Amino acid sequence: MTDPATAKGRRARGPSPAKTAATRRALLDAALHTFLEYGFADTRMSDVAKRAGLAKGTIYRHFDDKTALFGEVLRTIMAGAAAGSALPRPRAEEHTGDFLRRAVLPMLAQLQASGMIAVPRLVAAEGPRFPELAAVYRRVAIEPVLRIIRVYARRAERRGELRSEGLSQMPILLAAPVVVATLWNGLFASDGQLEVTAVFSAWIDLVFGNSTAR
Amino acid sequence: MTDPATAKGRRARGPSPAKTAATRRALLDAALHTFLEYGFADTRMSDVAKRAGLAKGTIYRHFDDKTALFGEVLRTIMAGAAAGSALPRPRAEEHTGDFLRRAVLPMLAQLQASGMIAVPRLVAAEGPRFPELAAVYRRVAIEPVLRIIRVYARRAERRGELRSEGLSQMPILLAAPVVVATLWNGLFASDGQLEVTAVFSAWIDLVFGNSTAR
DNA sequence: AACTAAAATGACCCGTTGGTCACTTTAGTC
DNA sequence: GACTAAAGTGACCAACGGGTCATTTTAGTT
Incomplete structure (x- = not known):
């Protein structure tokens, strides 16, 4: 120029x-x-x-x-988060539940350690007053995550690992427990913190079956 | 006096x-x-x-x-909500998933119709600035709900309807999708509202199995 | 060392809004 | 209808905090 x-x-x-x-x-x-x-x-x-x-x-x-x-x-x-997201791929015959544990738990632990896990809570709290920002957040952060979830939900459904076809149609179900755990931790900061990884793990157990007793 | x-x-x-x-x-x-x-x-x-x-x-x-x-x-x-809560009981051999659908869906529909379903979102957004209020809300609204969930989670586990014992230990998993759907609707008020009842129903399908194809 | 453009400063300005209070209105009592 | 205590009113006040701008500091260039 x-x-x-x-x-x-x-x-x-x-x-x-x-x-x-x-x-x-x-x-x-x-x-x-x-x-x-x-x-x-x-x-x-x-x-x-x-x-x-x-x-x-x-x-x-x-x-x-x-x-x-x-x-x-x-x-x-959001730009930083998008840059630092590199999900591994499931192994050929790996159970999708195991894969999700393997892929997501370290990511959650890292988010928690860096404090970035509180960002969704901030967005949820302030979003209604900044609709354009909420829309950007949805497009840049939420939708990509839902898209990824949908991919693995389809895989699990194809492999008959789930009890219904609902997850690929409502991928938000997989993310919900993590979000709620984060809200909980923000609300009750002093008393009874939830271990986000433990919540997610329990959730996977419930949906995919416990890995030991499958 | x-x-x-x-x-x-x-x-x-x-x-x-x-x-x-x-x-x-x-x-x-x-x-x-x-x-x-x-x-x-x-x-x-x-x-x-x-x-x-x-x-x-x-x-x-x-x-x-x-x-x-x-x-x-x-x-x-909270006082009003506590007064108006009367859950039916599951029938002797009723599948817990069916019971939850039967009991919870109308309740959700009513909460949604009355606008009261947005209250948790308000609490989540403002709670951190009013810790005592958040604590009251937890004691009066959240814990009782979790207690009820735990009762039926135990029943389902006893009857072998679930894939893990996690739900009775982490009853919040049941409430999470509803909470997240409410947040979603508050955030993206104009576009792509989630039907809270549909979200809950999909959750039940996923965890307990679809009622038609069980 | 002199020069200067950009960066940084913080005292100040002023609109907004939670809260007050002297006054007015309302509605039971006699 | 007179009386009065409680309810209701809204102009006003003071504080708070977002945003400004004349001035000072910084650092690259010659």
């Missing part, structure tokens, strides 16, 4: 673009954690700035307003 | 207590619907008043502040 000389000359003075990007990242990270902890309404722009070690005004050099910041936070998260 | 004459004399002038109670009910009802639609933070006290056909100041003659109003709304809902 513009020739290199112009581009170089244009950026002749002032801090490097890398530094700018780093500031932006710091703000997004601080915002994510603050939003997760307090929700949108109870998040103070000044708190986000403080957490990032910056002044409130700085936020507005990178984002139009609070809503835009929230949107960028979610967009960034 | 106080003798009747005193009590009567004390209330000798001014509007009747019945009228007061009606006002209170109108406010609670208006508040419930406004909270359900906008959430706690985006609910304006003036809007609640307007919806109830009263002035804002009137709210403060019945409730200490916004938080107290929210709490009373939830407490009232």
Whole structure:
């Protein structure tokens, strides 16, 4: 587009673009954690700035307003999640229940460790006030997951591993227990946390049969 | 305590207590619907008043502040729900899956028709900011439901209808699909609503087996 | 070292809204 | 119909917090 000389000359003075990007990242990270902890309404722009070690005004050099910041936070998260998703394939004769355990449990553990597992809860809580964002989240995060579930639901149905054909038509059933466990943990933070992996495992047992006593 | 004459004399002038109670009910009802639609933070006290056909100041003659109003709304809902819950019993040889369909589906349909099915979503969204309320909700609404689920999960396990013993240990698995469907409907209000009863029915099929082809 | 453009700052502004209270209206009692 | 206690009212207040912008700091260039 513009020739290199112009581009170089244009950026002749002032801090490097890398530094700018780093500031932006710091703000997004601080915002994510603050939003997760307090929700949108109870998040103070000044708190986000403080957490990032910056002044409130700085936020507005990178984002139009609070809503835009929230949107960028979610967009960034989704982009990162999409990048880091690489599901293994089931082995030829592997029982689909075993495969799901093998594939999904480590992923859940990682999500839990990184704190990212709370994101769906944030979306569920704030989504109604940001319908466009909810729609993006659905398209970018939810639908792909449902599509994958549908693939393996079909496989399990083909192999006669399930008691009904319902799962491929309603793939959300497979994800529901994980979502609810996450909500639970957000609601009752202090007392009686649910181990998300244990919930999922019990769910697989119930639907596909316990692996030991199949 | 106080003798009747005193009590009567004390209330000798001014509007009747019945009228007061009606006002209170109108406010609670208006508040419930406004909270359900906008959430706690985006609910304006003036809007609640307007919806109830009263002035804002009137709210403060019945409730200490916004938080107290929210709490009373939830407490009232819970009391009402607890009162109106009468589950039938399974017939002697009835398959537990059939029984659950028979017992739960009408209840879900009724909850959906009355709009009360959105309450869990409200609690999930606002709960983290009101931990005591979340705890009350858990004790009054969630735990009783889980207890009932556990009873029928045990029955099903005893009768060999399930593929694992997990359900009685993790009764939340039964409720999860309904909760998630409700969240979904709140998030994507305009497009692709889920029929909660259909979701529950598919769940039963998957876990207990389809009633036609058992 | 001087220069300067971009980045960062934070005191300030101002709209919004929860909550107050002096006043008005309502409805039982005598 | 006069009396009065409770219910209801809505203009008003104060605080809070999102967003602005004149000023200062930073760092690449010459």
